[in-house]
Amino acid sequence: KKGSYDHFMxxxxxxxxxSLTTTMRGRLKDGGVLLGGLKEHLKTIRRSRRVVxxxxxxxxxxxxxxxxxxxxxxGIPVTMEVASDLLDRQGPIYRDDTAVFVSQSGxxxxxxxxxxxxLENGALCVGITNTVGSSLSRKTHCGxxxxxxxxxxxxxxxxxxxxxxxxxxxxxxIGSDQISSQARREAIISGLSSLPRYAxxxxxxxSEMKELASSLIDxxxxxxxxxxxxxxxxxxxxxxxxxxxxxxxxxxLAGEMKHGPLALVDENLPIIVIATRDAxxxxxxxxxxxxxxRKGRLIVMCSKGDASVVSPSGSxxxxxxxxxxxxxxxxxxxxxxxxxxxxxxVLRGFNVDQPRNLAKSVxxx
Ligand code: UD1
Ligand code: F6R
Numbered sequence: 480k481k482g483s484y485d486h487f488m489x490x491x492x493x494x495x496x497x498s499l500t501t502t503m504r505g506r507l508k509d510g511g512v513l514l515g516g517l518k519e520h521l522k523t524i525r526r527s528r529r530v531v532x533x534x535x536x537x538x539x540x541x542x543x544x545x546x547x548x549x550x551x552x553x554g555i556p557v558t559m560e561v562a563s564d565l566l567d568r569q570g571p572i573y574r575d576d577t578a579v580f581v582s583q584s585g586x587x588x589x590x591x592x593x594x595x596x597x598l599e600n601g602a603l604c605v606g607i608t609n610t611v612g613s614s615l616s617r618k619t620h621c622g623x624x625x626x627x628x629x630x631x632x633x634x635x636x637x638x639x640x641x642x643x644x645x646x647x648x649x650x651x652x653i654g655s656d657q658i659s660s661q662a663r664r665e666a667i668i669s670g671l672s673s674l675p676r677y678a679x680x681x682x683x684x685x686s687e688m689k690e691l692a693s694s695l696i697d698x699x700x701x702x703x704x705x706x707x708x709x710x711x712x713x714x715x716x717x718x719x720x721x722x723x724x725x726x727x728x729x730x731x732l733a734g735e736m737k738h739g740p741l742a743l744v745d746e747n748l749p750i751i752v753i754a755t756r757d758a759x760x761x762x763x764x765x766x767x768x769x770x771x772x773r774k775g776r777l778i779v780m781c782s783k784g785d786a787s788v789v790s791p792s793g794s795x796x797x798x799x800x801x802x803x804x805x806x807x808x809x810x811x812x813x814x815x816x817x818x819x820x821x822x823x824x825v826l827r828g829f830n831v832d833q834p835r836n837l838a839k840s841v842x843x844x
Pocket of ligand 1: 514515516517605606607608611615616617619620621622623624625
């Protein structure tokens with residue numbers, strides 16, 4: 480079933496141009512978005528006081544990537560909850576909340592318990608899952624199947640990008656009654672239809688990522704700095720590296736750098752800085768300058784053509800990715816980091832598809 484690939488994780492990373500296509504199939508119509516599973520509930524969602532995203536691990540990170548554009552396109556405040564933490568705190572969930580549960584498997588115990596809790600509290604519960612017939616799909620009031628195809632590797636890859644795309648379509652559908660953002664919505668819809676093509680393009684970085692991985696095999700740690708739309712990319716890239724390559728890695732909010740992490744910077748610790756084009760670009764450029772002035776060992780992810788802008792002295796290693804609509808950039812930016820985690824794992828000699836101590840579906844608390 481792996482075909483010409485050595486591992487499921489590798490196959491699933493390379494499948495993304497296709498999985499993104501199936502996620503969008505039949506859902507982008509006449510310049511608008513049609514989500515069969517949501518259309519009866521859109522009015523209720525628009526009237527809600529707040530959207531609460533709930534998930535674990537990679538699914539939480541996907542929701543975090545979607546938070547900004549959902550707020551922008553819907554005008555509804557969005558809060559984030561790690562499922563276990565919501566339960567630990569017994570945090571407030573109200574009748575006029577829309578609670579959106581994100582889970583690839585649809586069987587994660589923490590997420591399902593948080594769903595029971597939100598149902599008891601009277602919220603509208605929406606599911607986003609890859610698994611038709613899963614507990615999440617059955618117990619939510621409504622939802623969207625991401626249709627990414629079966630994901631076998633324990634590390635979630637293609638589900639992550641499809642989840643973000645589904646949440647982008649959800650944001651477009653919720654915001655579709657707002658005239659003022661029509662042009663913005665049209666730009667995002669056209670960006671969505673070109674995503675599979677850009678995913679194929681960014682996958683060509685495979686051998687470059689293998690080479691980068693070979694320069695990192697003996698590192699003890701890897702930091703990833705992101706902000707704005709790509710804070711989630713930093714968290715998710717670091718999660719991939721720690722869970723499969725068994726290397727310590729942390730995703731960090733670049734805006735927090737001076738409030739502690741800067742103390743770690745020296746010429747040995749590798750740091751990936753995500754600095755693709757968006758409203759935060761100039762802030763990320765100054766982060767790069769500050770890290771370089773402390774002799775940081777930098778790997779900068781930038782938009783194609785920006786090499787001399789982000790690294791005028793040529794002292795940073797670069798990962799150049801194609802530029803897409805700002806809010807969709809996380810879908811493209813995570814792919815080289817997935818490749819990096821994959822190659823790092825193989826080169827370090829660890830089990831890619833069954834990482835130590837982990838299970839695909841965490842059905843116990
Ligand atoms: C549906 C069909 C799809 C068909 C399409 C044609 C299914 C599973 N999907 O897709 O095969 O090609 O119509 O128009 O038969 N739901 C939840 N919770 C979740 C996920 C989904 O309640 O977590 C519900 C939805 O509200 C909806 C149903 O499940 O009622 C199917 O959802 P989805 O597959 O996303 O709907 P369509 O894209 O319309
Ligand atoms: C990371 C990973 C886990 C899952 C988490 C939630 O690669 O696979 O962090 O994302 O266990 O799983 P689902 O999405 O099935 O609820």
